[in-house]
Amino acid sequence: MDIPAKYNPSLCEDKWYSYWLENKIFHSEPDEREPYSIVIPPPNVTGVLHMGHMMNNTIQDVLVRRARMLGKNACWVPGTDHASIATEAKVVARLKEKGIEKTSLTREQFLEEAWKWKEEHGGIILEQLKKLGASCDWDRTKFTMDPALSRAVINTFVYFYKKGLIYRGIRMVNWDPVGMTAVSDEEVIHKETKSKLYYLRYFISDGGKVGKDYIIIATTRPETIMADAAVCINPNDERYHYLRGKKIFIPLINKEIPIIEDDYVTMDFGTGCLKVTPAHDINDYEIGLRHHLPVLDIIDEHGRLNEKAQILVGEDRFVAREKIVKMLEEAGNLEKIEDYLSPVGHSERTDAVIEPRLSLQWFLKMEVLAQKALKSVEDGKVNLIPDRFTNTYRHWMETVRDWCISRQLWWGQQIPAYYLPNGEFVVEATLDEAFEAAKKIDPNVKKEDLKQDEDVLDTWFSSWLWPISVFDADKPGFPERKANRDLAYYFPTKDLITAPDILFFWVARMIMAADEFMGQEPFTNVYLTGIVRDKLGRKMSKTLGNSPDPLVLIAKYGADAVRIGMLLCSSAGNDVFYDESQVEQGRNFCNKIWNAFRLTRGWEVDENAKPSESAACAVKWFSAKLSKAINQMEDHFSKFRISDATMTIYKLFWDEFCAWYLEAVKPAFGEKIDKVTYTKTIEFFDSLLKLLHPFMPFITEELWQNMEEREKGATIMLQKLPKATEYSEEDITMFEEAAGCVANIRNMRQSKGISPKEKLDLFVKKPFVNSMKPIIEKLANVSKIEEVDAFDTSLQGVNFMVSTTEFFIPVKVDTAAEIAKVTAEIERYTKFLASVKAKLSNEKFVSHAPAQVVELEKKKESDATEKIKSLNELLQRLK
């Protein structure tokens, strides 16, 4: 035998992946079969594979491969997301390393750099997915900034603008001073942050001069006092009624501002006095609107104080905070400082502290879109798995605010709004169309006078079209897509596998877009995977350095092992605690499969021999077991219980097929195996490999190809998954009884130090009806099974019971130990019997419980009574 004893994944993974690619097995074209389509959640184009991707894509691959083997036309569309903020930040950083500032480049020059970066790094993550075995249709690989996809985005913008859902306005937005752009509410992460509450003295104006009296105002942001427009008190706060109509001075700059009254102020928080800074706080902005306060913006786009601040100009807001506190202290305006824990908004992408900032942005009205998207889920047209996410989904959809879709970046789809010299604008997909439209406003306008909006669109404004746009790429029209063959065939997709943290960012918005443009849901099931955490429960992250490199893992253990490791610990919606031992388990499993193959491969077949009795039994039993497992797996898959399905096939292969079946059919040393059993075994093995294939594509292909001579281009990938047949449950229970008997005998051998090689006699009390007796003989190494009415009391030996059948093996025993064991057994059963009897003597139980439950208890009673009786007899004999 020339097969090595250990499976070496590196010898077959690349080989078979190339084979699949060469034979275009992942590629799908519409045909008469039922489609099964999945779109990949597009990873960031500049990203690298992390454990979350591994988990996510393994599950997708399992589903796709399974669908393919069920005879469906499976299509898994891969691609990447341009991720505007993240990518732009990386490009800016790279330029900086070269000593180039973004501001020194033109938009075109910058974009050239960005595309270069994309070409260099964009494919990395997809190449990594190939190592995992992902059976994506690579010919359909898309990028959210591909010309056709970008066109779709622009057309969508124009469409919503003309529908009146997109508007432009000055609003307080979440400003990311590092990314130098506005971000949407969803991109702001609130973190509990340790900060300080500063109590400042504001002196009351005495006829335009700084008076002697002061009030104390608590603030977390002393650096913004220069932008204060008023001090606000609650109208019901009698403590401050004396301030009505008075004015007050801002410390340091001595600017006089009014005292105003508003219900917004909480009397018992801080001092009950609130400094109102309309330009730098969303609430203050709203108070300002109510009281017509001036808005003074003293922080620039970098988060630094500008000249309007008068002091500390050019200082970063946090530096300014430190400095101004000192200045206030020196000036006698600082009362005290308290530690304070408060939620502070951070940018999802850059982690910068968000600065509320007034700016001119584009918004999409969400109310109606959200209502419809909520209905899709509530009506069950989209199933969230697990369904408890429906609650959070509903909450979000009911409280959603308008979506800020403009970003002050260059990397992305530029907003198709064109400004006329007079400040008016038109929204059209192209400059030519815009020119036509502009002429209607101003007949004298020249094309070159039109200036396109500088901003780009939020990345999610392109990814929400993903399940539509990936099929539409060869058609210029959007939303004119009726005639698109691929879209008509593959849309809607079936399942979406993604992480719960982008349920709102992405999933909800895809539902909105699909409803708007396709009039139906973009997918039926949304399977939300857990977040992969380390053993300590921390989220895997680059900064913590606790995320293993998936490629290193694959190199070390093999892709199949990594996949099994991920699958075994993945239950929907629950966080996943990753530990390398799971991958190790996967590797061991590969090895087990490999060695089972080596065994069958090494058998020599005797064409004329008849199957042994034990082999015949094993075949009968295993075919029943196989069918049962197939049914169980189908059930698990229908409920997205992927880890259970994995465990079902894992145990079927290892515990049933290897540990019992192969042992039962294995010919004695030096002997050949009969043809019938051999053929059956290979058939079973073939079925098992097919069932395993979606989980472990590489090793199964390798072994399947080696089982027999295959045609050119043949692959296990396209074989039909075995179907369950009618089977007898009795064959299974009979076998289990026999196996129980074998286990008892093995146990006895071990405790008595009897070698497995030593043949034993086995006596059993009549009647012993079991069709699997030969299994006992072979696997327990029993020379004969003799049925008797009563055991020979003159023989010393060991008794044991399986279910209610009594067995006896004559061997030398330690009588005292045996007595102790039996006594303990009797005690245990007596206790159990007592509890059953108590139940049965309870009239209420007998009258209320269903008949079959009562019957069951009665059976337990009689069984236990029986057992105690024979145990007592045994005890007598021992004595």
Place this chain on the structure above:
RNA sequence: GGGAGCAUAGCUCAGUUGGUUUAGAGCAUCUGCCUUACAAGCAGAGGGUCAUAGGUUCGACUCCUAUUGCUCCCACCA
């Protein structure tokens, strides 16, 4: 502050309309085996008052209430 979820063996989790469960699995642990497919293996064993306290019920891991601990989401008290 509001909402959701979780708590079962050392670890990770099943337990699917409350009764075939005297609570299961995998891993880990321990014991014995280099048995001619596999020591990445084989054969066995031990290990849980199902977070706590009540309640409903003939019967509760399962349903209800409260408490404790953890996690996540949402939220403009300076």
